[in-house]
Amino acid sequence: MKIIAMIPARYDSSRFPGKLMQNLGGKSVILRTYEATMETNLFSDVYVVTDSEIISQEIKSHGGKVFMSQKIHESGSDRIAEAAEAIDCDIVVNVQGDEPFTDKESLIKVLDEFENDSENEIDLASLMIHITDAEEILNRNSVKVIVDQRNFALYFSRSPIPYSRDKTVDTKYFKHKGVYAFRKQALLDFTKLPMKMLEASEKIECIRYLEFGKKIKMVETDIHGIEIDTPEDLINANKHWKTN
Structure with a gap:
């Protein structure tokens, strides 16, 4: 299989404008993400996909590939x-541009699902992590996922799912981590499908795949990583960079 990585990178962000060009250990966040993805040696090619000339020049000036x-x-x-x-x-x-601590171990787990998918049953594979912190479970910016017995996604939500009505049940919550691996055709199909009510309501794009019958295999990881969504996240990321 030929496997490529793409890093979608918008300059604008409602919560943290220009975050991908912020300093992380002496380099921009987007450059750190690009370099971390390259260093996994898992991909035939790595591209940053952007509409920003600023981000394009940042990557090209360091020898990287860009699709405008x-x-x-x-x-x-x-x-x-x-x-x-x-x-x-x-x-x-799809490697998120605001996740510069992309780890090879988790990516290998995701890609292994396709290697072992002899029936070509999987359209997408993605990551989930077990969470126990009540604040994170309730946080609308933390997308939760529920799965079937084979770890295929049933639904994604910003709400705490499943709802713990019976407190005697050991309810588990899983957070969706924004690393996706697509079969190319599933990705191209996505662009031809209309956004329906569930996706529009939750503002979670992977719901569209489920609404139109695509199968998403979820892979559990215990590596949290650091997503840079706010200035506070950037401060924590720089602390993490200095200690690792």
């Missing part, structure tokens, strides 16, 4: 689908 979006996109999947359409590949891995 020609269209306005509502989601990361739409953005990387535009780039992937003309590229010869089997699997496209």
Whole structure:
């Protein structure tokens, strides 16, 4: 299988504008993410996909590959689908630009699902992590996922799912981590499907795949990583960088 990585990178962000160009240990967040993805040695190619000249120049000036979006996109999947359409590949891995501590171990787990999928049953694979902190479970910015007995996703929500009505049950909560691996065709199909009520309500793009019958295999990891969504996250990321 030919596997490529794509890093969708918007300059604007409602919670933290320009966050991908902020300093993390002497380099920009987006450059750190690009370098971490390259250093896994798991991909035939790694591209940053952006509509920002600032981000494009940052990556190109360090020898990286960039695809400049020609269209306005509502989601990361739409953005990387535009780039992937003309590229010869089997699997496209979406690495979030604001996750510079991308770890190889978790990516290998996700990619192994396709290697072992002899029936070509899996359209997408992604990561989830067991969470126990009540504040994180209730946090609307923390997307939760519930799965079936084979770890295929049943639903994603910003609400705490499942709802713990019976307090005697050992209810477990899993947070969705934003690393996706797509079969190329599933990614291209996404761009042709309309946004329906559930996705529009939750503002979670992977719900669209479920609504139209795509199968998402979830892989559990115990590596939390650090997502940079706020200035406070950046402070914590720099502390983490200095100690590792």
